[in-house]
Structures are given as C-alpha cells and as structure tokens.
Amino acid sequence: MSLRSEKDPLKTYAEITWCPGCGNFGILTAVKTVLKELLVRDELHRVVLVSGIGCHAKIVDYLAVNSFYSIHGRVLPVAWGLKMARPELLVIGHAGDGDAYGEGLAHLIFAAKRNLDLTFVVHNNSVYGLTTGQFTPTSPKGFKGRSTPKGSPESPLNPVELMLASGATFVARGYAGRPRHLAELLRQAFAHRGFAFVDVLQPCYTFFNTYDFYNKHVREIGPEHDPKDFESAMHLARRWAYTYEAEEIPIGIFYRVSRPLYEEAVRVPEREPDLAAHLERHHR
Amino acid sequence: MSNFDFSVLFGGKAGDGIRQLGQLWARLLARRGLRVFLYDDYPSLIRGGHNFTVVRAAEFPVLAHRERVDLLVALNAFTLEKHRRTLAERNVVLFDSSTFEAPGIGVPWSGIVKDLSAPPITRNTAALASAARILGLPFEELAETLRRDLPKATEVNLEVARKSYELTPPPPGRTLPRSEGTVWPTLFGNEALALGAVAAGLRFYVAYPMTPASSILHYFARHGETLGVTTIHPENEIAAILCAMGAACAGKPAMVGTSGGGFALMVEALSLAGQAEIPIVVVECQRPGPSTGVPTYTMQADLDFVLSAGHGEFPRVVLAPGDAAQAFHLAALALKLAWHYQIPVLLLSDKHLSESLFNQELPLVEVPRVSFKSWNGEREYRRYAVTGDGISPLAFPGDPRAVVKVTSYEHDSYGITTEEPEDIVRMQDKRLRKVRGLREELDRPEMVAVEGDGERALCVWGSTRGAALEVARKLGLRYVQPLVLEPFPETTLRKALRGVRHLVVAETNATGQLARRLEAHGFPVEEVLLRYDGRPFTVEDLERRLYGVSP
Numbered sequence: 027m028s029l030r031s032e033k034d035p036l037k038t039y040a041e042i043t044w045c046p047g048c049g050n051f052g053i054l055t056a057v058k059t060v061l062k063e064l065l066v067r068d069e070l071h072r073v074v075l076v077s078g079i080g081c082h083a084k085i086v087d088y089l090a091v092n093s094f095y096s097i098h099g100r101v102l103p104v105a106w107g108l109k110m111a112r113p114e115l116l117v118i119g120h121a122g123d124g125d126a127y128g129e130g131l132a133h134l135i136f137a138a139k140r141n142l143d144l145t146f147v148v149h150n151n152s153v154y155g156l157t158t159g160q161f162t163p164t165s166p167k168g169f170k171g172r173s174t175p176k177g178s179p180e181s182p183l184n185p186v187e188l189m190l191a192s193g194a195t196f197v198a199r200g201y202a203g204r205p206r207h208l209a210e211l212l213r214q215a216f217a218h219r220g221f222a223f224v225d226v227l228q229p230c231y232t233f234f235n236t237y238d239f240y241n242k243h244v245r246e247i248g249p250e251h252d253p254k255d256f257e258s259a260m261h262l263a264r265r266w267a268y269t270y271e272a273e274e275i276p277i278g279i280f281y282r283v284s285r286p287l288y289e290e291a292v293r294v295p296e297r298e299p300d301l302a303a304h305l306e307r308h309h310r
Numbered sequence: 311m312s313n314f315d316f317s318v319l320f321g322g323k324a325g326d327g328i329r330q331l332g333q334l335w336a337r338l339l340a341r342r343g344l345r346v347f348l349y350d351d352y353p354s355l356i357r358g359g360h361n362f363t364v365v366r367a368a369e370f371p372v373l374a375h376r377e378r379v380d381l382l383v384a385l386n387a388f389t390l391e392k393h394r395r396t397l398a399e400r401n402v403v404l405f406d407s408s409t410f411e412a413p414g415i416g417v418p419w420s421g422i423v424k425d426l427s428a429p430p431i432t433r434n435t436a437a438l439a440s441a442a443r444i445l446g447l448p449f450e451e452l453a454e455t456l457r458r459d460l461p462k463a464t465e466v467n468l469e470v471a472r473k474s475y476e477l478t479p480p481p482p483g484r485t486l487p488r489s490e491g492t493v494w495p496t497l498f499g500n501e502a503l504a505l506g507a508v509a510a511g512l513r514f515y516v517a518y519p520m521t522p523a524s525s526i527l528h529y530f531a532r533h534g535e536t537l538g539v540t541t542i543h544p545e546n547e548i549a550a551i552l553c554a555m556g557a558a559c560a561g562k563p564a565m566v567g568t569s570g571g572g573f574a575l576m577v578e579a580l581s582l583a584g585q586a587e588i589p590i591v592v593v594e595c596q597r598p599g600p601s602t603g604v605p606t607y608t609m610q611a612d613l614d615f616v617l618s619a620g621h622g623e624f625p626r627v628v629l630a631p632g633d634a635a636q637a638f639h640l641a642a643l644a645l646k647l648a649w650h651y652q653i654p655v656l657l658l659s660d661k662h663l664s665e666s667l668f669n670q671e672l673p674l675v676e677v678p679r680v681s682f683k684s685w686n687g688e689r690e691y692r693r694y695a696v697t698g699d700g701i702s703p704l705a706f707p708g709d710p711r712a713v714v715k716v717t718s719y720e721h722d723s724y725g726i727t728t729e730e731p732e733d734i735v736r737m738q739d740k741r742l743r744k745v746r747g748l749r750e751e752l753d754r755p756e757m758v759a760v761e762g763d764g765e766r767a768l769c770v771w772g773s774t775r776g777a778a779l780e781v782a783r784k785l786g787l788r789y790v791q792p793l794v795l796e797p798f799p800e801t802t803l804r805k806a807l808r809g810v811r812h813l814v815v816a817e818t819n820a821t822g823q824l825a826r827r828l829e830a831h832g833f834p835v836e837e838v839l840l841r842y843d844g845r846p847f848t849v850e851d852l853e854r855r856l857y858g859v860s861p
Contacts, residue, residue: 028690029713029724040726071710076556079718086715087727092707094559095717095727096552097582103549107556107564110540111514112708115560136545297538301509301674304536309495310341 030090036061040087047235049228052202053149054085059209060216061091064116072116076105078125080156081230082149085120099129102137105144110289113143116216123150127163127183138192138221140288145215145222148185149202151230152268159233166270171233182268189223190260190281196222197259197281201244202229203237207277220285227275239270247278254283314344314369314487317376318441319393321362322385324355327434331383332363333667334438338447338455339367340496340669343489347776348667349375349846354521354605360388365667369489373633373668374776377850380484381444383437385419387412400483404440406433415444415479422473428466435460435467436474443478446485494671499663499773500525502634502672503593506641507565508537511680514557514564516542516550521605522661523567523595547572551579555588559716561706563645563680567593570612571601577619580654582718584624587694587702587741589648589655589682591641596660598844607844608661610772611819613827616656617796625744627655627752628796632759632775634668639677640793646678647751651701651744658795660818662846663773687711692723696736700743745797753799759791760806767810768856769835771795771824774816777847785856787814795824800831812836814856818846 031037036058044050064070073091077083079098086093096104101119109117126134126148137146153171154160161171161178164185168177189197196218200208208226215222227244229236243266251258259281266272320331329350336346344367352361364375378398384390387410390403397403407416408424419436423429435456442452449472456467497505504515504526515530517523530541544550547568554564568576573594583590594616598609616628627647631637641657648655685691685703691712695702702723705712715725720737722728761779767788770778775791782789790806792799807813815825816839825838839855841847 029715029726038724038726068710071708071712074707084727086717090713092712092714093716093725094556094586095715095719095725097578097718100548100552100579100582103544103552104556104559106544106549107514107516107553107558108560108707109556110542110553111557111560111562111564112706115708132545133549136549292540292542294535294538294540296513299508299537301505301672304505304533305495305672305674308533309497309501310493 035065036090038088038090042088043084044081045232047231048081049151049202049230050081050085050149052205052208053147053226053228054088055205056208056212057085057089059205060212061089072114074108074115074117075120076101076108076117077120078122078130080122080125080154082120082122082125099125099133101125102130102133102146106137106142109142109144110293113289113293117144118216119144119146121146121148123148123152123164124154124162127185135188135192138189138194138223141193141195141220141285143220143287143289145212145218145224147212147224147226149228150185150225151228151234152182152236153230153234155230155233164268166268184263184267185225186263186280187260190256190263194223194281195220195283195285196279198224198279199277200224200226201240201277202226203240204244204277207246211279214279218282220287227277236270240275243272243275244277245274247276247280253279253281256281315366316368316381316484316486317364317366317379318381318383319362319364319379319396320383320437321360321389321393323357324352324359324361325357326361326385327431328361328363328385331434331438332365334455334459335441336365336667337459337496338442338452339365339486341455341493342451342486343491343493344369344486345371345494346496346667346669347372347375350665352606360392362389362393369487374780374849377848381441383441384412385433385437386410402444402482404437404444406437417474417478419474422470422477426466426469426473428470429463432467432470435470439471439474440478443475444481446481449475494669496667496669497634497672498525498665498667499634499637499659500595500665501529502668503631503637503641503657503659504529505672506638506677507591507645508539509638509674509677510642510645511563512539512565512645513562514540514542514554515567516544516554516564517567518544518547518550518572520569520572522597522664523569523593525664526567526593547575548579551576551590551592555579555583555590558589559706563589563649565591565593565645567595569595569597570599570615573612573616573619581620581622581624583654584620584622584626584741585718585720586716587652588716589652591644591648591655591657593657593659595664596658598842604844606661608773608846609819609842609844610660610774610817611823611842613658613795613823616658623738624741625651625653625748626796627653627748627794628658629655629794630658630772631663631793632772632791633663633670635670635672636793637663638672642678645680649680649682651748652682652704653744658772660773685712693725694721694723694737694740696723696740699747700740749797752794752797753801755802757792757794757799758802758806759789759793761789762787763809764788765810766812766814767807769813769815769824769828770817774818774847777849777852778816780849781852781856784853795827798827798831803833807833814839816847816852818842
C-alpha cells in the first residue's frame with residue numbers, strides 16, 4: 027500500500043467524505059492547482075498543510091503532502107512553530123470559520139499583528155458543518171441553526187475588516203465556486219512574504235446553501251483598486267458585512283504591502299553553547 | 311571551624327531591592343568559598359508590602375534555610391517587628407538609623423544615599439556594605455562583587471558602599487571565614503533547569519509569563535542568543551505549547567514553562583501531544599491553588615493534576631527535581647525522554663525550587679542528550695509505523711524523500727484518519743507499548759535518591775528535599791526521594807524502603823499526594839507531615855514535626 031494514489035501523485039488513498047456539492051471541493055481543486063505547480067518545480071516537500079477540526083480539516087487527508095491535522099482553533103500556533111523552526115518551509119494553514127473566528131480568534135489577530143510568514147485559508151461557510159448546523163461568528167443575524175432556533179441574536183463578524191485592522195499584510199477574499207480565480211489568489215498568497223489571509227466563501231450544501239446568493243452577488247475586484255491603499259481596502263471590505271443582503275460582494279486582493287517578518291526579528295542562530303564558559307561568566 | 315553556619319535575613323518593602331541585596335550577599339559569600347542557600351519571600355505586589363530574603367552560608371553544603379537568623383538587616387521598622395523572634399542568641403541587628411530607631415547597630419543608610427545624591431534604590435548597597443563590614447569582610451571583596459554583578463551605575467554604588475562601610479562599626483563577634491576550596495556556581499532553580507535543557511539540545515523555549523515560571527522565560531530572553539535558544543513570548547499558554555509542538559514537529563527540541571493555571575490551558579495540547587506522539591517538555595512550577603491561589607508562594611499540590619491531565623489515555627513522564635543539580639539533570643533527561651519516546655514529559659517544580667538560589671556544581675559531563683530513532687530513508691515513510699517498542703522512526707517536513715503526516719485524529723500508520731475498530735486498537739496499543747521501555751528506563755536506582763539506612767524513613771519529593779535531607783542526616787533517618795513520579799518507580803522504591811518499619815512522608819500540600827500514591831502502590835505510610843501555608847519547610851519546622859512523630 028502507498029500513501030499516494032496511482033493515478034495522481036497529489037492524492038492519497040483516503041476516501042473523500044465531504045457531502046456532494048460541498049464548497050470544499052472547489053477549494054481542494056484550487057489548492058491542487060497551485061500544489062501541482064510546486065510538484066513540477068520539485069518543491070512540494072517544502073509544503074506543510076496545517077488544519078484545524080471541522081469539514082475543512084479533512085483536506086489534509088486528501089493531499090499527499092506534509093501535514094499537521096491539529097485541533098479546533100489551533101492551526102496558527104502550530105503553523106507558527108513549524109515556520110519558526112524551519113523558515114524554508116511553505117506553511118499553509120486551513121481553518122473553518124468557527125475554528126478561525128471563534129475558538130482561535132486570539133491566535134488569528136496575533137498572527138496578523140506579528141506578520142508571520144504564513145498563508146491562512148479560511149473555509150468560511152458561516153455554519154458549523156461537522157457538528158450539524160449551528161451558527162458561527164460569520165452567520166447572518168437571524169440565522170436559524172440548531173443552537174439558535176429562534177434566529178441568531180448576533181451580528182456577523184467581518185473578517186476582512188478585522189484582518190486589515192489587525193495589521194495583516196495580505197488580505198484577500200475568494201469564492202469556492204470560482205476555483206480558477208481562487209487558485210490565482212492562493213498562488214499570490216503563497217508567494218507573499220508575510221501573513222497572507224484568504225477568506226474563502228464556501229457554501230455548505232447541506233446546512234447553509236449559499237451558491238445561488240454568491241453566484242448572483244460575487245464580483246471580482248478590478249484593476250481600478252490599488253491594493254497598497256489601506257483606506258480604500260477598508261472601504262471595499264465594508265461594502266459587504268457578511269449580512270447576506272447586499273448587492274455586491276467583492277472578491278480578490280483587498281490589500282498587499284510589505285513589512286518586516288516576525289521570524290527575522292526573533293529567531294536566533296542554532297549553536298552548541300559552551301556551558302562551562304557560560305557558568306563561569308554568569309554564575310561564579 | 312567546619313561548623314560555621316550563618317544566616318542573614320534582609321527585610322524591607324517591595325521596591326527596596328531586597329531580592330538583589332540577598333543575591334549580592336549570596337554571591338559575595340559563595341566567592342569566599344562558602345556554601346550558600348537563598349530563600350526569597352515576597353507578596354504579589356510591586357511597591358510596599360513586606361519582602362525578605364534569607365541567605366544561609368556554611369562551610370558545608372546547604373540546600374535549605376533556617377528559621378533562626380544570626381544577622382537581621384532591616385531596611386524598615388516592620389522587618390524588626392516581624393522577625394525579631396527569629397533571631398539567634400548571639401545575634402546582630404543592622405538598621406537604617408536615618409529613618410527609624412531600634413536596639414542594635416544603626417547606620418544612616420538613607421542619609422548616605424541622600425548626601426551622595428545617589429538613586430534611592432542604592433540604599434540596598436549601603437545595607438550590603440554594612441553587613442560586609444560587621445562580619446569583617448574586606449572592602450575590596452565587596453567592591454569586586456559590585457563591579458561584577460552591578461554593571462549599571464557601578465560607580466555610584468561603589469561610593470555608597472564605601473561611605474556605609476566606613477560608618478559601620480567593626481565586627482563585634484564572629485567574622486566570616488574564607489575557604490580556600492572551590493567556588494561553586496550559584497544558580498536559581500529555574501536557571502539550572504534552563505541550562506539542563508540547553509545541555510540536552512534545546513532549541514526553542516516558548517512561554518507566557520506566570521510566576522514562578524517567568525524567570526525561565528527571562529533567562530532565555532537574556533541569554534538565548536549565546537545559548538542558541540529561540541525564545542518566544544506568545545499571546546497565551548495555548549499558543550505557547552502549540553507553537554513549541556509545531557517546532558518539535560519540524561525537528562527542533564522545544565520546551566514550555568508555566569504554573570498550574572497556565573498548565574490548565576495547555577492540557578488540550580498535552581492530549582494532542584499524546585495522540586500525535588509529539589516530543590514536548592512542559593515545566594510546571596507549582597504555586598498554591600486552587601485558581602489564582604497565592605501567586606508568589608510555594609506548594610506541591612499539582613501532582614495529581616499533572617499525572618492525569620489530558621483526555622484519553624497516553625504515556626507520559628513526570629519528573630520532580632529537588633535542587634539545582636537535580637533540576638539541571640532532570641531537565642536534560644526530560645528532553646531526552648520526550649524525544650526518544652515521542653511523548654510529553656512534565657517537569658514538576660515549584661516556587662521554592664524555582665526561585666531559591668542554590669550553590670552547587672552542575673553535572674555537565676554526564677548530561678543526557680536528545681537523540682531519536684531516525685527514519686532510514688528506505689521504503690515509503692510512515693509517520694506512525696507500528697513497531698515492537700511502539701516508537702516510530704522520525705522524519706521531518708522538508709525531507710524530499712518523505713511525506714510526514716502528523717495528526718490529532720486516530721489514524722493508520724501513514725497518519726490518515728481512521729475510525730476502524732482494529733486500527734483504533736492497534737494504534738492505542740502501539741502508543742501504550744512505550745510504557746514498557748519507560749518503566750525499564752526509569753524504575754532504576756538513579757531515579758530514587760536514597761541516603762542512610764535507618765529503620766525510620768523520611769520520604770519526600772521535589773523541593774522538600776533541602777530541609778528533609780538535612781533533618782534526616784541530623785536525626786539518623788533514611789532519606790528517600792523519588793525523582794520520577796510517573797511511571798512510579800515501584801520496584802526501586804521497594805528496595806529503597808526495605809527494612810523500614812516507620813515511613814514518614816513530608817510534602818507541602820494539604821492532602822498528602824505522594825503519601826496517597828505510595829499507599830496506592832502498597833507502601834504503608836505511618837505519618838504524613840503536611841505544610842500548606844504557602845511556605846516551604848524550614849529545617850527547624852520539619853525537625854519539630856518529626857519529634858512529634860512517635861518513633
């Protein structure tokens with residue numbers, strides 16, 4: 027038995043258990059498109075995928091690359107440690123919206139604040155899938171889930187706005203229903219030196235089917251937008267507040283700037299210290 | 311005279327520089343070739359309150375402080391009021407005659423500082439100089455310590471010290487001997503522990519500040535560059551342990567440190583380390599709980615917690631050092647075991663060990679080093695290959711030959727999720743098979759410290775070592791201290807306790823956690839001596855309690 031399937035060197039033998047029509051298929055397709063390019067360039071071994079817990083997390087089982095199937099909300103600290111230990115790795119976090127914006131919110135804000143050199147892809151379906159349909163931090167107000175039968179009393183969080191405010195140096199939004207566009211976003215995100223955040227609108231076919239809504243309202247950001255302009259990125263981010271009411275949902279790169287990397291300020295060179303000399307100098 | 315044994319208590323309010331004063335005194339005496347031990351007592355506040363430090367110096371090795379002191383150095387009147395009863399018969403009191411009146415020897419420390427327009431904090435240097443003078447220590451020795459240990463504002467401190475030294479009367483009685491022997495290193499428990507991990511090959515230290523573990527973080531932050539240890543202060547304890555585990559999965563030995571409350575937050579990740587077989591060392595410096603408890607004091611009350619922390623069943627090691635040399639050695643051993651077995655290893659310390667200053671040689675030459683079963687590159691890599699000893703060979707992401715899949719989920723040998731009953735059992739058995747190797751490695755004579763062969767035995771763990779060892783020697787008791795608490799060294803303890811008719815256990819908690827563990831393994835415990843007021847046992851305290859125990 028081999029981890030890789032015979033037909034596809036990127037694929038494992040694991041059977042895909044997402045529901046038919048799941049938005050995760052679109053994300054998997056986009057990720058594979060970019061990984062295939064790395065495979066061709068013989069760089070695939072540098073990739074480590076880190077996932078949390080939820081439907082999104084199964085993606086690591088379906089790809090024959092290094093991975094760390096972490097726990098709910100804890101994708102980023104694991105990814106951080108991997109990257110700090112081996113800067114040559116291309117570390118790509120995958121998380122769900124409950125995972126990233128609920129349980130793991132503090133990690134997310136700090137990852138952006140630090141400008142860790144990672145890519146973080148959020149499979150945002152605005153519903154808890156694997157726990158069978160509860161509201162999440164990005165569910166619209168009034169969302170009727172199993173924990174909110176009378177409708178969610180909370181307004182959704184706008185993660186794009188939050189990431190801009192937190193200091194992320196690459197902020198983008200994609201749509202699982204447009205895998206070609208998403209693949210291009212991911213290609214840009216992987217190439218970015220610094221914290222690259224990609225919120226992916228991902229319909230949950232079973233518990234919150236938003237395909238029709240997104241197909242109607244999603245609009246790609248055009249060349250008229252300058253991604254270096256923070257104010258206009260913020261303006262664009264506020265155009266749609268995850269309310270599921272708006273006319274137009276921008277997708278594409280909102281913001282992209284260059285800032286010094288966290289790891290370059292913190293990482294110290296490895297060495298075999300002379301403990302006897304250290305003791306003599308500081309302890310005798 | 312080989313029985314020289316002299317204790318000084320320095321007291322004042324927080325912000326007076328009492329801790330630094332004690333430390334300078336300890337180093338000064340250690341450099342004379344004396345053996346020192348420093349105990350630091352302070353409440354959880356930044357200014358005010360009452361801080362005191364006891365420094366005991368002797369011509370024989372000391373690992374504990376005494377209640378009775380020979381010299382009381384009072385920076386305020388409250389110190390005198392509070393500690394007068396602890397003075398020995400031929401005692402001396404030194405106090406600041408500029409600010410209060412008291413029986414004893416007054417020196418106008420505040421006045422000196424004012425006259426020299428020195429910063430107010432240098433009053434502690436004035437007090438240090440008086441103590442040095444009153445014990446007949448040459449000024450040049452004091453000056454040398456100030457130059458070495460106070461690299462900032464050295465000149466002004468020297469001026470203050472000289473003036474105070476001149477104004478202090480010469481020794482009325484005992485003077486400090488000088489030993490021609492070795493000058494032993496002085497280390498706080500946490501410093502020794504940090505260096506032990508470094509000696510084993512530590513590369514990452516990640517921690518969120520929490521007393522009494524914070525000084526490990528400070529030490530690495532200060533010395534990380536020379537020690538080759540990347541030091542990270544993340545957003546919380548959850549991030550700390552997971553970041554360290556990420557680094558470990560990339561092949562770098564990593565350690566985290568915290569106290570009980572922070573460890574509570576790390577428990578989720580501890581269980582992940584158990585499932586995913588990630589080598590990680592967690593230092594748990596105990597303090598009195600529950601919850602915030604008494605943050606700057608000591609307690610040995612988290613043994614039960616660390617033994618069973620984490621959901622599910624997985625092998626772990628719990629080590630409990632009792633002094634600086636043991637902290638050094640066990641920290642190195644912890645890292646070695648974590649990597650050899652790919653498991654979480656807990657180092658159980660406490661405030662008394664972490665923040666007391668020891669004067670001991672560290673076993674630099676016999677230090678355990680990190681090594682692991684490395685993948686040989688043959689056939690396809692399986693992160694969780696099933697083996698006879700339960701240990702799968704390691705490869706790391708970035709290796710072009712291997713696909714490394716680490717996972718929190720139950721998995722097959724490649725690391726792909728499984729929910730099949732046979733797979734679940736096979737993997738659980740594989741992980742638990744490591745316990746056999748761990749028992750063989752840890753149920754050994756070197757993992758239980760034993761001294762003496764009396765029919766009465768005093769059994770302790772962790773930082774209670776210092777006072778217990780001294781009292782056991784004095785009273786002719788057999789001293790027994792397990793250095794490993796999980797797996798419990800049952801066979802070795804049975805040998806160590808052979809012929810014992812009366813087993814006394816002493817520990818600083820309210821319910822006797824070691825005693826309970828001993829009894830659970832069939833060792834009858836006659837008496838349990840417990841102290842749980844946040845203070846460690848002193849030599850006198852333990853002695854009194856042992857006299858109360860029927861022979």
